[in-house]
Amino acid sequence: MSSAAASAFPSSNSYLNSSFNTKVLQVNKESIFFKPGQDLPEITDKETLENLKEAAKILQDTNEVVGFPTETVYGLGGSSLNDESVKSIYKAKNRPADNPLITHISSINQLKRKILGDNEVIPDIYKPLIEKFWPGPLSILLPVAENCPISKLTTANQPTFAVRMPSHPIARALIAISDTPIAAPSANASTRPSPTTAQHVYHDLHGKIPIILDGGPCTVGVESTVIDGLCDPPMLLRPGGVSLEEIKKYGGLKWQNIVIATKTAGKSEPVRTPGMKYKHYSPTAKVVLFEKCGDGIKEIENYIKNNNLQNSKIAILKSFKFKNFSNKENIIVKNLGSTPAQVSTNLFKLLREVDEQDKVDYIFVEAIPVNDEGLAVMNRLSKAASETIVGNHTEDSFA
Structure with a gap:
């Protein structure tokens, strides 16, 4: 780590047997621009571009993971198409393997090219919400098709997978530059409060991951909303950055009778979305x-x-x-x-x-x-x- 990063982020005693000398790389979100109709961003700051390329190379060429900011909380990202990358996420977080992960994309085009293919379509029930809240803090459940390339480790062997398009320019740029759909839970040690700054990520995962992209504090502060439009009536699986009132307002008639799922799944109940099982968000105190x-x-x-x-x-x-x-x-x-x-x-x-x-x-x-x-x-x-x-x-x- 650079001396500047080391001074900003005091050393942690949490991991004495570190596998990585975790680097904290500065990224300026104000220098990243997505123009309508363009899948790749324009980046005006040279340091930001180089740091994003370094993180993207890890996602493309290795089985390792990186910490990065989204509008909700900081994420811990690895390729959702690569079993070994997904295993690295679970290992770094010490996360139970039956707790599924949300896949993050940079564009609808990428979702179709990399995951859905030519024969799968996004169900119509989601279209008004996608139009309003993508990019943004809304995750939707889609069916896992027969030849879906998504790692089964991201779905916890469920017949659906969750996907969203983050609005944070750093997150979206990282996914676009790597052209890799990213499985990304919050970048904290399992059961700890979710991280909203790079320093939180460093506190929990120093020595466990190679890179943290520091883009400043997150604005939403809680994870994305997860909805399931594949059932009737549709369900709110996890409340988050898009409110229940907003879903009803913008989703149309089919979302007026939305059902709120139980807060916590039963011990033997399959988990369709993160946050429905196990202890969560807990400090030491x-x-x-x-x-x-x-x-x-x-x-x-x-x-x-x-x-x-x-x-x-x-x-x-x-x-x-x-x-x-x-x-x-x-x-x-x-x-x-x-x-x-x-x-x-x-x-x-x-x-x-x-x-x-x-x-x-x-x-x-x-x-x-x-x-x-x-x-x-x-x-x-x-x-x-x-x-x-x-x-x-x-x-x-x-x-």
Whole structure:
């Protein structure tokens, strides 16, 4: 790693037996332009172009993987057409093999050339949503055809695969330059909060991967929405960067009766999309979710007293109603934001910040209403939390 990258990203003790001297390469998203009708981008910054080419070469010529930014979270990408590359993803993350991966493409043309072939078409039910949200944080399920080149390791042997076209210029450029559909889960160690900066990726995967492309912080902050239009009624498998309200608004009549899948699949139930099984999004500190607790004062003070946490270091992540607890020396209060979109952007970042930098013992998080981006936020929080405290403030609408 360069000295500049080393100074920006302090060394981690997580991996003492490193296989790679992980490099962090700077990439300027403002220098990347996709013109209508063009599959390849125009890139005005020489360093950005060279770093993207270096990462693309890894995807094309090796079985290794790279970390890169998307509009949702940072991804860990390897060729979705190559079994060994997909194995490298699972190995780097220590991810269970029955947890499927989403394939990322740079264009509809690439999807047809590389995956679908001449005989397969995208079902009509998806077309209005693709027109509105591709490129963007929406993943759709497509059937695995008889001769589909997608690695079965990305689908966990399911008859469908998930695919999306990211809108982040770095992600899309990397996929386009390599001309490789990329299987890419979030670039974190399995069960940890998803990464929204290159530093988060470095913290978790230093020594496990050769390259991280640093394109600055992600804007959406939670993973893509995953939908299944192959069943009737269609299903929302994972809430994310495109809200349920937006799907109904822009999807047309067929999406008006969309069903929300259960948050967590059963132990023996096949998993059709990431995030439906196993522990997810969890810091080292214990996360406690507070729902319908008003300003939080009474419920938090009772929890601290009842669990003898007077000497514990606690972080409170507030949003709409919680008070600051400013007179408590052992309590850190941080603001997630005042809208569902702001909370979505800041959630994983602040979970990691108080856990990895502030070294707190407990993280208390204020629940938010499930409208708009709130559905995705509460989906993640319900999986990150070890315990949920429910108050009696019934005027709020929560999950």
